[in-house]
Amino acid sequence: MESGMIMTLMPVLLGMFLAPILPGLVNRTKAVLAGRNGPPLLQLWFDIMKLLQKGAVYSRTATWVVRAGPIVGLAALLVALDLLPFGSQSALLSFNGDLIVFAYLLGLARFFTVIAAMDTGSAFEGMGSSREVFFSMLAEPGLILSLAALCRHSSAMSLSALYPLHDFTQLLAAPHIFALVAAALFIVFLAENARVPVDDPNTHLELTMIHEVMVLDHGGPDFAFILYGAALKFWILGSLLTGLLLPFRTGSAVADLLMAVLAQCGLAIAVGVVESMMARIRLLRVTQFLVASSVFAAIALGLLLR
Amino acid sequence: MTLLIAAALIHAFAGILSLIPRTERRTAAVGVAGAVGAGLCGLPPVIACLVNGSVETFARAWSVPYGSFSITLDPLAAFFLLPLFLIGPLASLYGAAYDMKKQGRDGTWFFLHGLLGGMALTVLSSNTVLFMISWEVMSVSAFFLVTRDHARETVRRAGRTYLIATHVGAAFILGFFLLAGRNAASLDFADLSANAGSTPAWLLLLFAFLGFGAKAGIMPLHFWLPEAHPAAPSHVSALMSGVMIKMGIYGILRVLLWVPLPSWLPWILILFGVMTGVWGILFALAQRDLKRLLAYSSVENIGIITLGIGVGLLGRDLDLPLIAAAGFCGALIHVLNHSLMKSLLFLAAGSVLHATGTTNMDRLGGLAKKMPLSASTFLVGSLSICALPPLCGFFGEFLLYLAGFHGLMTFLPQAAIPLSLAIGGLALIGGLAAASFTKAYGIVFLGQARSPEAEHAHEAHPAMFSVMIILAGGCVASGLAAPLVLDFVSPVVAQLTSSHAGQVRILMRPLQETFWLTTLVGAHLLFAIASLIFLRRLYLARRSVKETGTWDCGYAAPAARMQYTASSYAQPMIFSSLLRPWLRPRRRLASPKGLLPSAASMSTSVPDIILEEAAEPFLRRVADLLVPLRKFQQGQVQLYIFYIALTLLALLAWKAG
Numbered sequence: 001m002e003s004g005m006i007m008t009l010m011p012v013l014l015g016m017f018l019a020p021i022l023p024g025l026v027n028r029t030k031a032v033l034a035g036r037n038g039p040p041l042l043q044l045w046f047d048i049m050k051l052l053q054k055g056a057v058y059s060r061t062a063t064w065v066v067r068a069g070p071i072v073g074l075a076a077l078l079v080a081l082d083l084l085p086f087g088s089q090s091a092l093l094s095f096n097g098d099l100i101v102f103a104y105l106l107g108l109a110r111f112f113t114v115i116a117a118m119d120t121g122s123a124f125e126g127m128g129s130s131r132e133v134f135f136s137m138l139a140e141p142g143l144i145l146s147l148a149a150l151c152r153h154s155s156a157m158s159l160s161a162l163y164p165l166h167d168f169t170q171l172l173a174a175p176h177i178f179a180l181v182a183a184a185l186f187i188v189f190l191a192e193n194a195r196v197p198v199d200d201p202n203t204h205l206e207l208t209m210i211h212e213v214m215v216l217d218h219g220g221p222d223f224a225f226i227l228y229g230a231a232l233k234f235w236i237l238g239s240l241l242t243g244l245l246l247p248f249r250t251g252s253a254v255a256d257l258l259m260a261v262l263a264q265c266g267l268a269i270a271v272g273v274v275e276s277m278m279a280r281i282r283l284l285r286v287t288q289f290l291v292a293s294s295v296f297a298a299i300a301l302g303l304l305l306r
Numbered sequence: 307m308t309l310l311i312a313a314a315l316i317h318a319f320a321g322i323l324s325l326i327p328r329t330e331r332r333t334a335a336v337g338v339a340g341a342v343g344a345g346l347c348g349l350p351p352v353i354a355c356l357v358n359g360s361v362e363t364f365a366r367a368w369s370v371p372y373g374s375f376s377i378t379l380d381p382l383a384a385f386f387l388l389p390l391f392l393i394g395p396l397a398s399l400y401g402a403a404y405d406m407k408k409q410g411r412d413g414t415w416f417f418l419h420g421l422l423g424g425m426a427l428t429v430l431s432s433n434t435v436l437f438m439i440s441w442e443v444m445s446v447s448a449f450f451l452v453t454r455d456h457a458r459e460t461v462r463r464a465g466r467t468y469l470i471a472t473h474v475g476a477a478f479i480l481g482f483f484l485l486a487g488r489n490a491a492s493l494d495f496a497d498l499s500a501n502a503g504s505t506p507a508w509l510l511l512l513f514a515f516l517g518f519g520a521k522a523g524i525m526p527l528h529f530w531l532p533e534a535h536p537a538a539p540s541h542v543s544a545l546m547s548g549v550m551i552k553m554g555i556y557g558i559l560r561v562l563l564w565v566p567l568p569s570w571l572p573w574i575l576i577l578f579g580v581m582t583g584v585w586g587i588l589f590a591l592a593q594r595d596l597k598r599l600l601a602y603s604s605v606e607n608i609g610i611i612t613l614g615i616g617v618g619l620l621g622r623d624l625d626l627p628l629i630a631a632a633g634f635c636g637a638l639i640h641v642l643n644h645s646l647m648k649s650l651l652f653l654a655a656g657s658v659l660h661a662t663g664t665t666n667m668d669r670l671g672g673l674a675k676k677m678p679l680s681a682s683t684f685l686v687g688s689l690s691i692c693a694l695p696p697l698c699g700f701f702g703e704f705l706l707y708l709a710g711f712h713g714l715m716t717f718l719p720q721a722a723i724p725l726s727l728a729i730g731g732l733a734l735i736g737g738l739a740a741a742s743f744t745k746a747y748g749i750v751f752l753g754q755a756r757s758p759e760a761e762h763a764h765e766a767h768p769a770m771f772s773v774m775i776i777l778a779g780g781c782v783a784s785g786l787a788a789p790l791v792l793d794f795v796s797p798v799v800a801q802l803t804s805s806h807a808g809q810v811r812i813l814m815r816p817l818q819e820t821f822w823l824t825t826l827v828g829a830h831l832l833f834a835i836a837s838l839i840f841l842r843r844l845y846l847a848r849r850s851v852k853e854t855g856t857w858d859c860g861y862a863a864p865a866a867r868m869q870y871t872a873s874s875y876a877q878p879m880i881f882s883s884l885l886r887p888w889l890r891p892r893r894r895l896a897s898p899k900g901l902l903p904s905a906a907s908m909s910t911s912v913p914d915i916i917l918e919e920a921a922e923p924f925l926r927r928v929a930d931l932l933v934p935l936r937k938f939q940q941g942q943v944q945l946y947i948f949y950i951a952l953t954l955l956a957l958l959a960w961k962a963g
Contacts, residue, residue: 055849059856061754063674063681071842075834079827095823096816100707101695105831107740108694114744115685118870120856121672121753126870133744134879137737144733148726152714206859216857221845225838287884298730305722 010257011086016078018261019235020044020228022268029272044231051224059217061121069116070218070225076109077232084236085160087256088249094160099147102159103140106192106236109229110136117214124206128213131283135198135210135290139191142293146184149300150244153177163240167249180300182245187293189237193230195271197281197289238267307362307379310430313348313391316340317423324415334402337415341398341422348391348426355384359797359807363432365494370435373492378432381797381807382563385638386429386556389645392780393548394422396773400653401541403769404660414454414539420447421545428553434483434493441479441553445472445521448550451542452534464537467917470925471530475520479557482513486564499564507568514561522554524612525582528605529917532589535601536665540656543597547604548649552641555611559802562619572620576724579613580731582606585888587738591745592880592889592912594872596655596665599746600648603691606735607644610703611637613728617709622803624721631813632709634799639791640702643784647690647699650777654684657766657774658750662759667872669757670750676763681751683774688743690781693736696828698784701791701821703732708817745875754866786828789821873910880912890915 024041031038040046058066083102085091091098114132117125150162153174171178191198194211206213215226239260246266248259281289320340327333355362365376379387398418405414424444431437449472453465487493490501502510520527531551535543586605593599614637621630657680658673659665674681690697693704706728713725755761765771784791796810803810858864880891891912898906938949 052845053849055851056846057852057854060853061672061856063678063752065674065685065752071835071838075831075838078834079831082827082830093823093827095820097704097708097711097820098823100704100711101824101827104693104695104700104736105827107692107736108689108831111689111692111694111740111744114740115748115752118744118748119674119752121866121869122856122858123868123870124857124859126748126753126875129744129748130870130875130878133737133741134882137734137741137879138884140737141730141733145726145730148711148714148729151711152722155715157708157711157715220849221842225842283878284883287882291884294730301726305719305726 007089007253008092011084011089012081012092014086014257014261015081015232015235019231020048022234022264023231025265025268026272029269030276033276044227048224048228052221054220056220056222059120062119066116066119069112070222072112073109074225074229076105077229077236080105080236083159084239085163086239087260088164088253089257090160090164094158096157098158103143113214120217124213125216128210131210132214135191135286138287138290139188139293142184142297143188145294145297145301146181149181149297149304152301152304163243166247168247171247177300177303178244180296182241184293184297185241187290189241191290192237193234196275197278198286200280238264242267307351307364309347309351310379313344314423314426316344316347317419321416321419333415337418338398338402340419342395345391345395348387351379352384352387352391355379356381356794356797359800372435373433373494375436376432376494377430379430381801382559383429385798386552387426389642390425390549393545393645393649396776397541397545397649400770400773403767404541404656405539417447417450421451425549425553429556432495434487438480441476445476448546452538454539461537464533468530468534471520475517478513478517482510482517485513486510502564503566507565510565514558518554518557522551523605523608524578525585526916526920529914529921531605532598532601532914536595536597540652540659544649544652547652548645551604551608552645555641569623572616572623573724575612575616575619576728579609579616580727582612583609583731583735587735587742588885588889589914591738591742591876592891594667596658596667596746596750599742600651600655603742604648611640614640614706617706617728618802620721620724624718626716626721627813629709629713630803631799631810632705632817634802635792635795636702636705636709638795638798639705643698643702646777646780646784647687650683650687650774650781653774654680654687657770660766661763664759667749670760671753671869672755672760673763674751677765679771680766680774683778684751685747686778686781688747692739692743695824696785696831698781700785701788706732741879745872749872749875753869756866786825789818789825792818792821
């Protein structure tokens with residue numbers, strides 16, 4: 001009974017504690033490939049702890065919205081974690097159609113991040129917001145059509161019915177479908193997490209930033225919430241992808257969880273490798289890159305409808 | 307039924323009485339009292355009908371030919387009366403405070419009651435003649451309300467566009483009734499529905515969709531909406547967008563109950579629904595005027611509702627009862643929720659107009675500090691209309707998604723293909739809506755004032771913002787109580803799927819369960835927000851919290867004019883290679899010239915291509931063709947009497963011969 005309870009909570013707990021390690025792993029990979037030592041893996045946890053100890057500075061122009069942005073953004077992502085299965089373990093909460101609620105919770109988080117940025121009245125943050133809504137508008141159909149294709153394939157309408165039951169035999173039965181959906185989800189993952197080639201988290205020029213520029217005017221605990229939320233988003237969207245591509249099923253729930261964590265780490269390393277190998281693409285090209293996600297998902301769905 | 311007749315009579319009397327008093331205050335008192343009284347009379351029977359699913363009819367012989375004076379209250383009618391009796395009194399109350407000074411005896415209240423009473427009778431009437439009279443009372447009253455500020459040329463132009471669109475629509479509706487009732491014993495709806503089968507279904511449906519679609523604003527008949535809504539006073543825009551355009555949806559649903567439906571109809575509805583939704587929200591994104599943006603967003607929502615009706619019909623045709631129920635239910639819930647959120651948004655936009663004198667977003671900004679209540683209620687409306695949980699707008703779209711996902715799993719290609727189109731369309735609409743409404747809220751209410759007018763804005767009158775707070779509360783409540791709203795809608799769904807309310811309730815139990823769990827997710831969200839607020843307060847308790855200027859990258863003299871504007875916010879999207887060919891934005895550029903350039907300017911605009919490139923040229927063509935007919939119009943009374951006599955003689959000859 002006790003251990004059963006702990007197992008149900010595992011997807012949430014693992015996400016909450018391990019998510020901030022993934023960005024550290026990305027940075028470490030990039031550093032190693034560039035011949036540096038790089039920051040410690042737990043750097044993001046250290047940053048968050050430090051930021052929580054600091055005071056806050058708010059813009060005079062801003063209203064309560066700038067204070068609400070990080071909180072609603074983080075809360076929506078934490079609640080999205082409730083709906084997310086991990087390994088072979090079902091989510092804390094699952095019902096038919098939870099994947100739509102999941103997708104729209106991510107939308108809620110984005111809405112508040114965007115209006116919090118606009119609250120400061122800065123041209124840079126307005127520009128970041130404009131780009132963010134543009135790219136997420138293009139990524140949204142990709143995400144939902146991917147989930148629709150998965151639903152159609154497995155005749156299930158809940159994330160917890162799709163992912164924990166998915167294994168290698170299914171993957172090998174229809175490799176082309178899963179390849180297309182994984183490609184679509186990978187693009188969505190890169191765009192939503194502001195990674196290369198859509199956005200460059202390392203850029204130092206406000207004009208070229210997308211996600212980073214929106215949070216320029218947040219500091220202290222608010223910024224800690226934002227960093228933590230970004231890590232959670234990486235974990236959440238990443239597990240949609242790793243759960244699909246690396247569905248280890250050993251028969252033991254604990255071993256499955258462990259394998260899923262390792263798969264998440266693998267994804268982080270892959271992102272680090274991608275970022276070491278290529279620069280971001282031109283803003284105008286991003287449109288085409290993102291539309292490709294919807295196209296892949298639509299082709300997968302179309303093949304299934306035949 | 308008596309109470310409903312009383313409500314209609316109250317509208318009539320209040321309208322006439324409002325012409326008598328000499329002072330504005332008394333006129334407004336009569337107007338508001340009438341609307342509130344009618345709402346209080348109307349709501350009990352409407353709610354009773356929706357709870358019991360009962361049908362009541364009242365019929366009396368009258369001297370008008372072709373049938374009797376008959377009105378019927380069935381669940382479908384009751385459902386469309388609900389927003390009318392809810393929004394009507396609230397919009398009137400707002401209107402009284404909104405332009406206390408303007409409306410003396412100019413008849414605003416008379417026409418407002420004409421609009422409200424006309425809509426009530428339109429929904430209730432079950433006789434063609436009565437229906438057409440009520441429809442015209444509604445449409446013409448709306449015309450006078452739209453053109454109230456007729457001193458402005460743009461308003462007159464908007465009024466003309468509206469009048470033409472609405473009357474072309476009415477002509478098609480009349481045509482539909484004449485075709486449907488060709489062989490019927492009378493033009494009462496009961497006889498009409500029995501005889502509708504004698505005319506080809508596609509012809510009847512074409513007429514009905516052209517007629518009712520023009521009122522609802524289905525693409526490509528939507529072009530009057532973005533003209534008329536910004537021209538009308540804001541409480542009238544709220545009524546038109548929240549209630550009046552739904553009359554078109556009501557008409558379509560009523561017709562679907564009569565006409566034997568061909569199997570391609572759901573495909574057409576889903577296709578037009580997606581097209582209307584995507585185009586509506588694309589144009590909303592491109593607008594600079596707040597009220598035009600909201601009008602285009604209404605077009606989008608009509609698209610979603612049409613899509614829902616299509617999904618429902620598809621489920622009914624293919625004998626998939628859950629999809630039928632979810633589709634119709636999604637469309638109906640969206641009708642109700644859209645009436646709440648869109649009225650709220652228009653009223654908040656009205657407060658902005660009232661406070662600053664403009665709805666040009668590029669001249670606004672920073673209003674959240676000047677008018678915090680209007681800003682917060684507008685935010686609630688925006689979140690709701692972007693379908694973000696846990697607010698009410700989410701649940702209608704959620705039902706359509708659920709219907710779509712259920713359809714994907716049926717393995718019937720004729721269900722799965724249109725439904726995957728619906729899913730893709732809804733996802734695209736969702737992303738675009740978020741872009742449009744972050745723009746509307748962010749540019750108008752956040753940042754710094756972009757003009758002196760915005761600088762000197764003030765909060766709305768207490769009567770105005772209390773109405774907005776009630777509507778915002780409605781958006782929240784309807785979202786939190788969504789599982790209960792589902793029960794409320796089931797008699798209407800039963801009528802549309804020709805089953806019983808009890809059956810529909812049993813059928814929708816899994817959907818209701820999903821809704822309860824979604825509410826649980828919403829509750830968890832609120833809990834998480836509350837705990838994070840607490841956490842931050844804990845951390846900041848003993849730290850310094852300072853205020854300073856926005857980070858400006860070290861620039862010494864930032865100014866409000868440097869902010870991103872509504873146009874620049876949308877620019878990357880509407881000028882992107884993806885959307886540009888559809889939106890056809892225009893850019894006028896006077897670039898700086900010479901060694902010491904002085905003046906330079908750039909302006910962009912996104913006109914409605916349907917209006918500019920299809921509707922207007924077509925109407926001009928028609929007008930040119932009709933020029934020869936002017937010969938018959940000489941302005942002499944004798945000649946007109948001669949025409950009448952000639953017509954009578956011809957009719958006599960036809961009848962006798």
